[in-house]
Amino acid sequence: MRNVGADFSFYKLRPDGRILVGGAIWKSYEYPFATTEAVVLQFAGGDLPLPKPLRERQAVEYPHAGYGHYFFTVDPEEIANLDTSIPAAWARTGRTFEVWDENDGTLSLVCRFWSDPSYAPKSSHAYSPYTHECETLKAGSVWRFERDAFFLRMPEGTPGARTCAGGSRPLYRAYNNGITGAPNHRYTPDVALLDGMVAQGWAFEGEVQTKVFACVPVI
Secondary structure (H helix, E strand, O other), X not given: OOEEEEEEEEEXXXXXXXXXXXXXXXXXXXXXXXXXXXXXXXXXXXXXXXXXXXXXEEEEEEEEOOOOEEEEXXXXXXXXXXXXXXXXXXXXOXXXXXXXXXXXXOOEEEEEEEOOOOOOOOOOEEEEOOHHHHHHHHHOXXXXXXXXXXXXXXXXXXXXXXXXXXXXXXXXXEEOOOOOXXXXXXXXXXXXXXXXXXXXXXXXXXXXXXXXXXXXXXX
């Protein structure tokens, strides 16, 4: 009668969640006639996320009570300065989202501007993933170009109903219509938060049907 068995001597959990197992499989038809074969098996796992091909950063949101607007940054030094500023003009909302810190040729570079004294005594920041808009703002006198900040993926599909491809999730943008004395945008992956801002008099800026403005990494 044929017998088949296995003895496993080690296993290793890889960073991407796959499980590597090593050992031996033995076969016999009648003792003591048996053969043994060393094996290494790899299982898909599934509890850990797959490796991400592009480096990412976390965007941290801050409101400013005096200005009545929202700001976010992905710069670790800037985040540290805001978290420790005295007096504490800025305080985290606790909301964050991921952005890409490098490009594989399919993403859009986001430029960042500061309003300088254009809306004094208040000020604001503006971000744009559109090349033509960045060049227009650079050529104007209202906004001062600060830096190229990070990368976003633009939504895909039928105009007006575009959405995010696999491996990314929607980012929504609300515009304050200048009601606080300076133009300001709030960015969020939470559509319920977007709807709440619209209820306060803000306007969403994105696809007409899906409301998607851009796409960010899945956490």
